[in-house]
Amino acid sequence: MRMDNLEQNYEDFISTVSHELRTPLTSIRGFSQTMLSSWDKLDDESKKKFIKIIEEQSNRLIHMVENMLSITKLQSVNNNFVFNELNIKVPVEQTIAIVKNQYPDRNFKFTCKENLPNVFVDKDKFQQIMTNLIENGAKYSPENSTVTIEAYLDNNNVCIEVANKGIGIDKSDYDKIFTKFSRIDNPLTRKVQGSGLGLYITKNLIEKMEGTISVNSEFLNDNSNLSKITFKVLLPVKSIEEQARIKCSQSH
Ligand SMILES: Nc1ncnc2c1ncn2[C@@H]1O[C@H](COP(=O)(O)OP(=O)(O)O)[C@@H](O)[C@H]1O
Ligand SMILES: [Mg+2]
Known part of the structure; x- marks a missing residue:
C-alpha cells in the first residue's frame, strides 16, 4: 500500500x-x-x-x-492469515451452535452437500465470517423464524448461502451495507444495536481469501410484508499447486 x-x-x-x-x-x-x-x-x-x-x-x-x-x-499490512485446507461442515455447525445459544427461539437449518471439497482459508477468520453472517441472520429476523444455511459446489467455488426473513434491503443499498459503519434505518434495525462494522469486516476477510460476497433481497408475497434476504459467499477451491504458491508468498 x-x-x-x-x-x-x-x-x-x-x-x-x-x-x-x-x-x-x-x-x-x-x-x-x-x-x-x-x-x-x-x-x-x-x-x-x-x-x-x-x-x-x-x-x-x-x-x-x-x-x-x-x-x-x-x-495493517502484516495481517496474520494462516492458510490451510478446511472442510467447512464442522466449523459451520459449531458457529450455528454458538449463535443458537444467543438466539434460542430461532431455528437454524443447515444443509451441506456430500463430498464438498476443502477450501484453502484461515480457520479463525472463516469462523469470524460465519459468525457475523449467521448472527445477522438471527438478529434481523422475526422471533421463532428460521435461518437457513446451505453449502454446495458452484463451478470451482464452495458456495455458502445464509438466508433469513426480515425487512428487505433496497437494491440501492446492496453496496452500502458492506461499507464501514453503515446500517439501514428501519423498525427492526432500530430495535437491535449494532455498529455497522460486521459486514465491512466480513467482506474484507473474504476478499483476503480471494472469495466474494453478495446479497440479494426478495419480497415475499405471503402477506407478511417481509423479504427473504440471502448472503452468498463464494470461496475458491485451490489446486495443490495454487496452495503451494499461496504458502510461499506468505512466508516472506
Ligand atoms: N441478515 C440480514 N437481514 C436483513 N438485514 C441485514 C442482514 N444483515 C445485515 N443487514 C443490514 O445491513 C446492516 C449492516 O450490517 P452489519 O455490517 O452486520 O452491521 P450491524 O449488524 O452492526 O448493524 C444492518 O444494520 C442491517 O440493516
Ligand atoms: Mg452485524
Missing part, C-alpha cells in the same frame, strides 16, 4: 471513529450530569432509567471498540 493511501485510510478512520464514539459518550455524560445536579429532585424510577441508559451506552462503546480493533488489524 502506498503511503498517501495509508494516510488517507488513517484520516478516514479517525474521523469516523470520533464521530461514532461521540454519540454514546455525549449521552453518558449528559445523564450523569443530570443525575449529579438533580439527584434530590429525581424519583427512583427516573434514576434507574438513567443508569440503564448509561449501562446500555457503555456496552455499545465496548462493542464498538472491539470492532475497531478488528478494523485496525484488517488495515
Whole structure:
C-alpha cells in the first residue's frame, strides 16, 4: 500500500471513529450530569432509567471498540492469515451452535452437500465470517423464524448461502451495507444495536481469501410484508499447486 493511501485510510478512520464514539459518550455524560445536579429532585424510577441508559451506552462503546480493533488489524499490512485446507461442515455447525445459544427461539437449518471439497482459508477468520453472517441472520429476523444455511459446489467455488426473513434491503443499498459503519434505518434495525462494522469486516476477510460476497433481497408475497434476504459467499477451491504458491508468498 502506498503511503498517501495509508494516510488517507488513517484520516478516514479517525474521523469516523470520533464521530461514532461521540454519540454514546455525549449521552453518558449528559445523564450523569443530570443525575449529579438533580439527584434530590429525581424519583427512583427516573434514576434507574438513567443508569440503564448509561449501562446500555457503555456496552455499545465496548462493542464498538472491539470492532475497531478488528478494523485496525484488517488495515495493517502484516495481517496474520494462516492458510490451510478446511472442510467447512464442522466449523459451520459449531458457529450455528454458538449463535443458537444467543438466539434460542430461532431455528437454524443447515444443509451441506456430500463430498464438498476443502477450501484453502484461515480457520479463525472463516469462523469470524460465519459468525457475523449467521448472527445477522438471527438478529434481523422475526422471533421463532428460521435461518437457513446451505453449502454446495458452484463451478470451482464452495458456495455458502445464509438466508433469513426480515425487512428487505433496497437494491440501492446492496453496496452500502458492506461499507464501514453503515446500517439501514428501519423498525427492526432500530430495535437491535449494532455498529455497522460486521459486514465491512466480513467482506474484507473474504476478499483476503480471494472469495466474494453478495446479497440479494426478495419480497415475499405471503402477506407478511417481509423479504427473504440471502448472503452468498463464494470461496475458491485451490489446486495443490495454487496452495503451494499461496504458502510461499506468505512466508516472506
Ligand atoms: N441478515 C440480514 N437481514 C436483513 N438485514 C441485514 C442482514 N444483515 C445485515 N443487514 C443490514 O445491513 C446492516 C449492516 O450490517 P452489519 O455490517 O452486520 O452491521 P450491524 O449488524 O452492526 O448493524 C444492518 O444494520 C442491517 O440493516
Ligand atoms: Mg452485524
